[in-house]
Amino acid sequence: MAQKGDLMTVRHDIRVLDATLRDGGLVNNFYFTDDFVKALYRTNVKAGVDYMEFGYKASKEIFDADKYGKWKFCDEDAVREIVGENDTDLKIAVMADVGRCDYKNDIVAKADSAIDMVRVATYVNTMPAAIDMIEDAKNKGYEVTCNIMAISNAQEGDVRTALKMLGESPVECIYIVDSYGSLFPEQIRRITELYLEFASIYDKKLGIHAHNNQQLAFANTIEAVASGVSYLDATMSGMGRGAGNCSMELLLGFLKNPKYKQIPILKFLEEHMLGLKKEGAVWGYDIPYMLTGQLDLHPSSAIEAVKAGRTDYKEFYMEMVDR
């Protein structure tokens, strides 16, 4: 596969998406202060970030609104309170999970919303529902992307079918998602090649959402860039479920487009991210996450182990391989 651009190239197709509130929200049940969220918004505007994902559009019929911060639901009012008319170049995104979002009711027409983009998240086996959500969001006037999750555990034949269905849908961008943090750069290159096969037929963009279980979130993201992926997810300090994501500060240090500025990010890290850690939010590379990544398992057991303060790594490993 030919490399797309090199280290000196400005790639005008690239879009950086800050997923701190959404994937980071999985760490603290979406309890971010308004002060934090406003500062993050201003930081992303200054840093030239293209999209800021505010959280999920989760259904309050399914989830108890008293048990989560407001970014689990991203009500219009909540978003408006932060962004006003959002008279900036930063676009606003939300994620909508198949089966957890009452999209027909909770996603209003784009004309009435501060939100610009709906990111539909699905497993391979729930593609028909995902397609319905994509069409719904598109008809309402949104940009729409789709994350196919947990592909490291899926059959290639099923992934091909999903890509064809997405190709024929009105989705704009298809995301490669390494949910378990199990993929190596050479696999990312191979997967990108597969996705590009469909993306070029159907004229879609590709994105990547990586996890850091094996300290490869940044590496996999920049390898995907070199292979032709355009939409790049990152979070401040890599904040995200379990081992976390690709760090914004690493990504903006790599991208050569002068529109991206690192200094606002550095300010935000010192003024806001250190505080979150001090208050007890826990994320980032650790041995239990590494092990579930290496074993291509969902990180839930590792998250439990880290929460419980377990450091009996060998025992944890044996539990993972014996189950």
Place this chain on the structure above:
Amino acid sequence: MAQKGDLMTVRHDIRVLDATLRDGGLVNNFYFTDDFVKALYRTNVKAGVDYMEFGYKASKEIFDADKYGKWKFCDEDAVREIVGENDTDLKIAVMADVGRCDYKNDIVAKADSAIDMVRVATYVNTMPAAIDMIEDAKNKGYEVTCNIMAISNAQEGDVRTALKMLGESPVECIYIVDSYGSLFPEQIRRITELYLEFASIYDKKLGIHAHNNQQLAFANTIEAVASGVSYLDATMSGMGRGAGNCSMELLLGFLKNPKYKQIPILKFLEEHMLGLKKEGAVWGYDIPYMLTGQLDLHPSSAIEAVKAGRTDYKEFYMEMVDR
């Protein structure tokens, strides 16, 4: 460049070197307890690691032996006390720095030593001295490798000259060294290609020693493997100067040769590495290291900043770019 092997391949040319005592020694001035060193030795034997680097052969004329632990000097007696006759498959290595090692006197004939391999470390501009050290060690009966340090700051023409000199020397393996943690995988692939040009002419092996300033130590190591590099440096928990190195636990989780066992490593991490951290040894990815890596600078300023507990990242960045 063609990929050498893939994820399913056992590559019989691969050699794993544990550099915990040597690069990790830069974190704690080589003050490891004998208990730690013995456990590390037993762990490496059980895990199938090929080489264990015990530390430096530094000159006591230059360095005050009272200010460092014994692994800065690696006296024969000290090594013997750990390994006895070393009746195992694990080979013993030491590093000898150009200008800091009285090699004529301090490195004895292999026949009288527990050490198997001398790793000469040099900058591009001290190659003639390095060649003398390589010849000396070879004549005394050792396996010899050479690390050309800080190549991210060197001219390619000078690196080519150095590679030719090494090619014509009796060195067995030439190491690609990312001293500043500034290199991206695509650069590692390009550099490997350059080194392979000379390695194939002169029939030398290649090695890689990576740093984790940009969370790329593991990624760069496995990219180098895929490109044809054989000798791989790693350390327990990535312990090493500043941001540290490629983690042994990540590397052995990646390599497919069944001779490498991960479980002894996991035991060692829980029983010994967590304790080192608790006692105050500090290493691993942090924003100041990321910044010196991105700026292709020696990590010394970042090490000072982290030691001083500085978290004014923006200010630190400005100091680095303004100097």
